[in-house]
């Protein structure tokens with residue numbers, strides 16, 4: 513039989529069945545009396561204090577066939593009785609160790625077993641079963657190794673086998689380190705450390721290509737040689753043609769610009785003012801014809817008689833035939849047109865030639881300063897009777 517302190521549920525049930533079987537066998541007269549060796553011989557006082565649970569199966573003395581039909585409570589009661597018996601036997605033996613194993617170790621104390629309820633015994637049995645089931649699983653599943661240890665194992669190069677990329681790079685960096693080196697590293701590698709800052713040595717300049725090399729001076733095409741002469745002729749022809757063409761084009765553009773500028777401004781006729789002064793009235797002698805204003809203003813200033821009155825008037829120097837400019841003929845005392853021979857008297861009345869009517873007058877007056885002022889914006893015609901207008905003469 514297994515250790516009663518570590519019994520499982522199946523073992524407890526098997527023990528109960530066995531106890532029931534033993535009780536059934538003890539119910540028979542010869543067998544029950546012949547086999548109580550441990551109780552009668554070794555522990556008579558303990559046997560005399562039977563537990564109430566142990567009395568039931570013994571008193572009933574059920575047969576083995578009925579023991580298989582026991583309920584769980586009955587079976588557990590029988591198990592307790594069996595354990596109580598064994599605990600009494602152990603306490604009777606002097607060399608036997610006391611049943612004082614800790615409950616948390618999975619061993620069931622015999623004294624505590626007597627006081628344990630059914631639920632507690634079932635819970636203890638399940639806990640024992642779970643521990644047994646967890647033990648082999650823990651043995652099979654190895655403990656998770658630290659990630660650092662795995663990485664270190666993976667990073668470590670395999671001796672004699674192909675190296676991974678990290679190992680190759682690490683070996684290359686170790687063998688030939690580029691860039692600045694600390695003093696400690698230099699001392700470890702035996703490299704002499706310069707005292708000051710190392711001088712910067714410029715790399716040599718690459719040699720210039722052929723097309724970038726300076727060219728030798730070319731001979732001037734001055735016509736002294738045959739090739740130079742041809743080059744000079746060609747350059748003169750093409751160069752001059754291009755120069756002439758571009759010059760003509762430039763001049764054309766300039767003319768176009770000037771013409772456009774002239775087109776943008778309208779034609780302006782600068783005419784003499786319509787009003788101008790011709791001197792004082794006392795400056796004119798009776799019967800005098802002043803011709804000095806003819807060229808500039810196209811007018812004669814005349815002091816003469818008209819209808820028996822002495823007056824000053826201004827005659828328009830335009831022939832009434834076709835617009836020619838007559839001339840004053842002092843010897844003949846008349847205005848003579850050179851175009852078709854029309855003639856006018858001193859007062860402007862036409863008397864010969866094709867002129868159809870007398871000459872016209874301009875308005876004249878004495879200004880504020882006492883000078884005679886002629887206004888060409890007003891004309892007076894004799895055939896219309898305008899000469900009687902005081903604005904057409906100065907008395």
Ligand code: FES
Pocket residue numbers: 831832833834835836849850851852853854865866867
């Ligand atoms: Fe003066 Fe004809 S224009 S006569």
